[in-house]
Amino acid sequence: MNDTMVTLVGNAATAVEHRQTATGVPVARFRLAATPRRWDRARERWTDGDTSFFTVKAWRALADHVAASVTVGEPLMVQGRLRVREGEQPADRGGQRWLAAEVEAVAIGHDLTRGTAAFRRASPRARIEPQAGEDGGKSGELSPDWSTGGGAWRKASPPSPVPDAGGGGSGGAAEVAAGVADEAAARAAEGAAEREAPEGVAVG
Template identity: 45%
Template sequence: MTDTITLTGLVATDPKHLTTGEGLSITSFRLASTQRRYDRSKQSWVDGDTNWYTVTAFRRLATNVSVSLVKGQRVLISGRMRVREWADGQRKGISVEVEAESIGHDLLWGTSSFTRSIAASRESDAEATQSQGGSGSDADSGGWAVSEVADASQQSHTTDASEAPTAPERADAELADVPF
């Protein structure tokens, strides 16, 4: 049985990455998801039970996970869940596996910087150009040309709080084209 599930938790093991002989990229890691609840008698938050998942990502997601995540980071995961029984000699158990469709850092617990991969950039640029009637190869064909960024430092952008526009500036910008 497969069900869609969204999880939050800690990356409990360093992600393991491999590429098959056919060129399929696979990355997997264990995820610990602990329920937190408020205990009125103690007047504090306490940990509940921890659920353990084996998370597996394929293809480009696997490659991106392998260079983006490390043990101890908090993440959000959406994917297809499978519950499987297993037996290993005298021992038996149940494992819960998630085939990830998307993974990201949980920004409730910290900040993150995003760097767009060149392959993803090329694909989305080609899709945008084709939706504009072009072939995706250049600006002369009727699409939009986007220059490639060779240096990854130019590709990612972390906004410092001092750089962020204040609320009135954002409101002014949003209202600039209102006709009344």
């Protein structure tokens, strides 16, 4: 399958929703508002275009880092795979058809044309571990507990240098392979849930 890779520039429109699958795979989601700026020759000034909203999803280590780094309103750059979904709500919910644009992120960072940020390298074991009792459900189930992260974004003067915490790569190949099936099941569960309550635009 061919993927459509996109790079979006915008602002975090919602708080980051952060959770884990029943087997401990981290998942994060938030809405990104992207408003283009255009030069109005008649008025000789910049004007805002129409705002587009995207659902951004991140998995595993990226999900943990987004939850710890991003807050509402911060300017971001997001790169990832674009998915445009459409469907129809059940008849008892109005039966409206809808369209939803979402990006499965591979990289997320602050837009440094708007301010400064301090980078902190993650240690190999920095990702959130599953809490006791969370592995009791079926593979791919999503744990009901959510948390909101807080960022270190600054619009004013540059922050003091942060020492490199060290630590190199991500875990071994066996650890990565072990989580692939769980992640795939969680993605399927997310898709099924969102067909019932999509974050999209009604099209009639």
